[in-house]
Structure formats: C-alpha cells, structure tokens
Amino acid sequence: MTLKLTNLDSLAGQLVVSAQAYPGEPMRDPRTMAQVAASAVIGGAAAIRVQGIADIQFARAAVEVPVIGLWKDGHDGVFITPTLQHALSCASAGAHIVAIDGTRRPRPDGLTLAQTIAGIHAQSNALVMADCGSFEDAVAAANAGADLIGTTLAGYSGERPKTDGPDLELIAAIAAAELGKPLIAEGRIHSPTQARAALDAGAFAVVVGTAITHPATITGWFKDALGA
Numbered sequence: 088m089t090l091k092l093t094n095l096d097s098l099a100g101q102l103v104v105s106a107q108a109y110p111g112e113p114m115r116d117p118r119t120m121a122q123v124a125a126s127a128v129i130g131g132a133a134a135i136r137v138q139g140i141a142d143i144q145f146a147r148a149a150v151e152v153p154v155i156g157l158w159k160d161g162h163d164g165v166f167i168t169p170t171l172q173h174a175l176s177c178a179s180a181g182a183h184i185v186a187i188d189g190t191r192r193p194r195p196d197g198l199t200l201a202q203t204i205a206g207i208h209a210q211s212n213a214l215v216m217a218d219c220g221s222f223e224d225a226v227a228a229a230n231a232g233a234d235l236i237g238t239t240l241a242g243y244s245g246e247r248p249k250t251d252g253p254d255l256e257l258i259a260a261i262a263a264a265e266l267g268k269p270l271i272a273e274g275r276i277h278s279p280t281q282a283r284a285a286l287d288a289g290a291f292a293v294v295v296g297t298a299i300t301h302p303a304t305i306t307g308w309f310k311d312a313l314g315a
C-alpha cells in the first residue's frame with residue numbers, strides 16, 4: 088500500500104501540474120503522460136495530477152513528488168472518480184491523493200460524499216481532494232472530511248459561471264471562510280500571472296493543466312491570436 092502522505096507542507100504555495108490527454112487524442116498513452124509529468128517536475132512542479140489507473144501507475148514510477156490520481160468515467164454529471172470503488176482503484180494504483188467529485192450532487196453508487204470519503208480513509212492510505220463547483224460544495228466537502236478542497240468543477244457543475252480564467256471570486260470566498268483544509272485553485276489557470284493571482288486570492292496551491300500539458304489547445308490559442 089502506498090505510504091500515507093502525512094504532511095502537505097511541500098505543496099504550500101506551489102505549482103501542481105495536471106497531465107491529461109482526452110479519449111482519442113494522440114497523447115492518450117500512460118507512458119506519454121508519465122514523460123510529460125516527469126518534464127513538469129524538472130520544471131518545478133511540486134506534485135502531479137493524472138487521470139486513469141495506468142496513468143497513475145506510470146506517473147508513480149516516473150516521479151518522486153506526490154501524485155494526485157483520479158478516474159474520469161463519462162463526461163457529464165458526476166464523472167470525476169464518481170464512486171467509492173473508482174476511488175479505491177486510484178488509491179490501489181498508487182495515488183497519494185485521490186481527487187473525487189466533491190459536489191453536492193447525487194453519486195452513482197448512492198453513497199454520500201461523507202460516506203465516500205470515510206470509505207477511502209478506512210480502506211486506503213490516500214488523502215482525498217474534493218473537486219468542488221461552488222462555495223456551498225466547499226463547505227459541505229470540508230464538513231464531509233475532505234483533506235483538500237479544489238475549485239476544479241467551478242464553471243462545470245452549473246453553480247458558477249465559466250469564467251475566462253480562474254474563478255478568483257470563488258477562490259477568495261472559500262479562502263476567507265477558513266474551512267481548515269488546504270484550498271487548491273484549479274481550472275482555467277492559463278498564465279503565470281493567473282497562477283499568482285490564485286495564490287494571492289488565498290489558495291494554498293494551484294493546479295495548471297491545459298496551459299502546460301495540452302498542446303492541441305495551446306496551439307489553438309496561438310492560431311486564434313493570429314486570426315489564422
């Protein structure tokens with residue numbers, strides 16, 4: 088069993104890089120994602136976030152830093168590590184932290200968020216990051232026992248607008264509520280300036296995905312800027 092991460096100090100004020108390729112994409116290969124993850128660590132990533140059981144296993148072998156693992160099943164509703172079984176599989180694959188849907192929506196296995204988190208804690212050494220979509224989600228997730236609170240689903244669960252860039256208003260509101268859990272700013276952080284702004288808004292750490300690890304999207308940004 089993966090050793091329990093007892094201290095999150097190494098993540099304070101740091102950058103976490105999410106390396107994910109989507110179904111059907113050329114980079115959708117655990118080896119490729121592990122190479123991307125290892126490259127991000129060379130650049131200074133203090134932790135890595137990866138999707139899928141094989142990607143978690145390959146990332147664990149490729150990097151020394153903590154690995155946040157998730158399992159996306161489907162693409163709408165509750166799809167980020169939707170059930171306790173998905174979460175336990177991520178933990179078994181070696182995730183130090185399992186990221187799960189942390190919204191207040193009903194879960195496909197009928198468990199509550201609190202029951203899901205309790206099950207992960209009881210049956211693995213993994214910490215739990217609750218991917219939230221609103222302030223109310225964050226409060227509920229903290230009360231449900233989440234170890235970290237993420238803003239991952241802000242703009243995707245219907246409760247917050249999909250801001251152009253990070254939802255700094257939400258990040259600031261959750262930080263100000265002092266929920267006693269590290270707040271991870273995640274979602275649409277597309278520049279170093281925005282990453283800094285997320286920390287300044289009160290986040291404990293920031294996750295950047297697309298802007299570092301998704302060449303198809305980044306290429307599109309440049310192409311659009313050229314009007315090409």
Ligand SMILES: CC(=O)N[C@H](C=O)[C@@H](O)[C@H](O)[C@H](O)COP(=O)(O)O
Pocket residue numbers: 105107157167239240243273274275276294295296297298
């Ligand atoms: C909503 C959802 O499915 N988010 C996913 C969660 O793991 C990923 O697709 C994102 O890339 C990740 O959250 C990082 O965000 P961004 O790529 O915007 O920096």
